[in-house]
Amino acid sequence: MPLTNAEFDAILNDETKRVVGDLLWQEDEDHSPSVEFRAEVLSDTGWPLFVKATYNSLIPALSYALILKNVGRVYALDLGKDHHNPQCNQVGEKHKHKWTEQFRDKEAYVPTDITEPASTPVAVWQQFCAEAKLTHDGAMTAPQPPTGDLFQ
Amino acid sequence: MTQINICQQFSGGLSDLFKCEAHGEYQRIRTPYLYPDGDNIDVFCRPQGDVVLVSDLGETTRWLRMQTVSPKRSPKQKALIEDACLTHGVEFYKGMLMARCRPGDQLAAVTFRVAQAALRVSDLWFTFRTRSVESISDEVADFLVERHFNFERGEKLAGRSGRAWTPDFHVRAASRSSLVYVLSTGSRSAARSVVNQVHTAFFDLNHLAAGPEALRFISLFDDTADVWSDEEFRLAEQLSSVVRWSQPEEFANLLEAA
Numbered sequence: 001m002p003l004t005n006a007e008f009d010a011i012l013n014d015e016t017k018r019v020v021g022d023l024l025w026q027e028d029e030d031h032s033p034s035v036e037f038r039a040e041v042l043s044d045t046g047w048p049l050f051v052k053a054t055y056n057s058l059i060p061a062l063s064y065a066l067i068l069k070n071v072g073r074v075y076a077l078d079l080g081k082d083h084h085n086p087q088c089n090q091v092g093e094k095h096k097h098k099w100t101e102q103f104r105d106k107e108a109y110v111p112t113d114i115t116e117p118a119s120t121p122v123a124v125w126q127q128f129c130a131e132a133k134l135t136h137d138g139a140m141t142a143p144q145p146p147t148g149d150l151f152q
Numbered sequence: 153m154t155q156i157n158i159c160q161q162f163s164g165g166l167s168d169l170f171k172c173e174a175h176g177e178y179q180r181i182r183t184p185y186l187y188p189d190g191d192n193i194d195v196f197c198r199p200q201g202d203v204v205l206v207s208d209l210g211e212t213t214r215w216l217r218m219q220t221v222s223p224k225r226s227p228k229q230k231a232l233i234e235d236a237c238l239t240h241g242v243e244f245y246k247g248m249l250m251a252r253c254r255p256g257d258q259l260a261a262v263t264f265r266v267a268q269a270a271l272r273v274s275d276l277w278f279t280f281r282t283r284s285v286e287s288i289s290d291e292v293a294d295f296l297v298e299r300h301f302n303f304e305r306g307e308k309l310a311g312r313s314g315r316a317w318t319p320d321f322h323v324r325a326a327s328r329s330s331l332v333y334v335l336s337t338g339s340r341s342a343a344r345s346v347v348n349q350v351h352t353a354f355f356d357l358n359h360l361a362a363g364p365e366a367l368r369f370i371s372l373f374d375d376t377a378d379v380w381s382d383e384e385f386r387l388a389e390q391l392s393s394v395v396r397w398s399q400p401e402e403f404a405n406l407l408e409a410a
C-alpha cells in the first residue's frame with residue numbers, strides 16, 4: 001500500500017521526531033566531491049524513518065531528506081538544483097519535495113522559511129529541522145571542502 | 153506547418169531548451185533533461201589544457217544517494233552504471249560522469265553524451281527496492297550469479313515437525329552447501345518476529361545440518377536499516393552463521409568455506 005496523505009501528514013506533524021547524536025559529514029562510497037550523512041529518526045510513533053543529507057561544495061548543492069523505509073523519500077529540501085513540476089512549471093534552485101498520493105515525491109514548492117544559502121549546511125540544517133518538526137540532540141560541524149584538483 | 157518549417161522550428165528552438173551561464177570556475181549548462189523526481193540535469197564545463205572537461209560533478213550519483221538509505225550500491229547497480237557509461241562514451245571517475253571535449257570535437261555533442269549518461273544512471277532509481285521492482289532477495293541472487301555460485305531459490309524443505317519451510321537460497325559451493333535465509337524488515341518492532349521465524353525454521357530443519365553432507369545454515373541480515381539489536385544477532389547465531397548484507401565479501405567467503 002502506498003503512503004497516504006494522512007499518513008504523511010501524521011509523520012510530518014509528529015513533533016516527537018528526533019535525531020540523537022552528533023552528525024558527521026563523511027565521504028561517500030565513490031570518494032566523490034560530495035559528502036553525506038545518514039541518521040535514524042526516532043519518534044514515539046516508531047515510523048522507520050531516516051534523515052539523509054548530501055552536500056557538493058563544487059556547485060554548491062545541498063539536500064536534506066526524510067526517507068521512509070519501504071516507501072522511499074517522502075520529504076526533501078534541495079538547494080542548488082532547479083526542479084520541474086509535473087504541472088510543467090519550473091520551481092527554482094530552492095525547492096522542497098513533499099509526498100502526495102497523486103505525485104509521490106515529484107511535486108516541489110518554494111519553501112519561504114529556508115533563507116540560508118546552500119553554502120551554509122549547518123544553518124540550513126537548523127531551518128530544515130524547524131520546518132520538518134525535527135529536533136536534533138547533538139552537534140553538526142560544517143563539512144570540509146574537497147582538497148586539490150579533482151580532475152588531475 | 154510544412155516539413156521544412158518543422159525542421160526549422162525544431163532546430164531554432166533547441167538551443168532555447170538549454171541555459172548556459174558562468175558558475176564559479178565552470179560554465180553550467182542546465183539541460184531540459186530531468187532526474188526521475190523532476191530535478192533538472194546540469195552539466196558543467198571547464199577548460200583544462202587543450203581540452204574542455206564536461207562533467208556532472210557527481211550530481212547524478214548524489215541525486216541517487218538521496219533517494220535511499222542504502223550506503224552502497226549493489227553489484228547490479230554498479231554494472232548498470234558501467235553499461236550506461238560504455239554506451240555514451242563517458243568515464244565514471246570518483247562518482248562523476250565525465251568526458252573530454254578534444255580539439256575538433258563538438259562541445260554540444262560531448263555535453264549531450266554526458267547528459268544522456270546522467271539520465272540513464274539516474275534511472276537506477278527504478279531498481280531501488282522501495283520502487284517495488286527489486287527485493288533484497290533479488291540483489292542477493294544477482295550477487296550469487298555474479299560470483300558464479302550454483303543455487304536454487306525458494307526450495308521447499310520438510311522440517312522434522314512435518315511443516316514445509318522455504319529458505320531463500322540453497323547454495324551449492326565446491327566444499328559445502330548452505331541454506332540461506334535473508335532477514336529483512338524496516339521496522340524494529342517486527343525485527344524480533346523475523347528472527348524468531350528463521351530460528352524456528354533452522355531448528356525444524358536441523359536434521360539437514362548433520363552427517364557428511366551437512367548443510368551450513370546462514371542468516372543473512374539486511375542491515376541497510378539499523379533495526380536489529382544485539383540480542384537478535386545472538387539468537388540467530390545459536391543455530392546459524394550470521395553475516396550482514398553490507399559485507400558481501402564475508403558472505404561469499406562463508407559460502408566457500410569448508
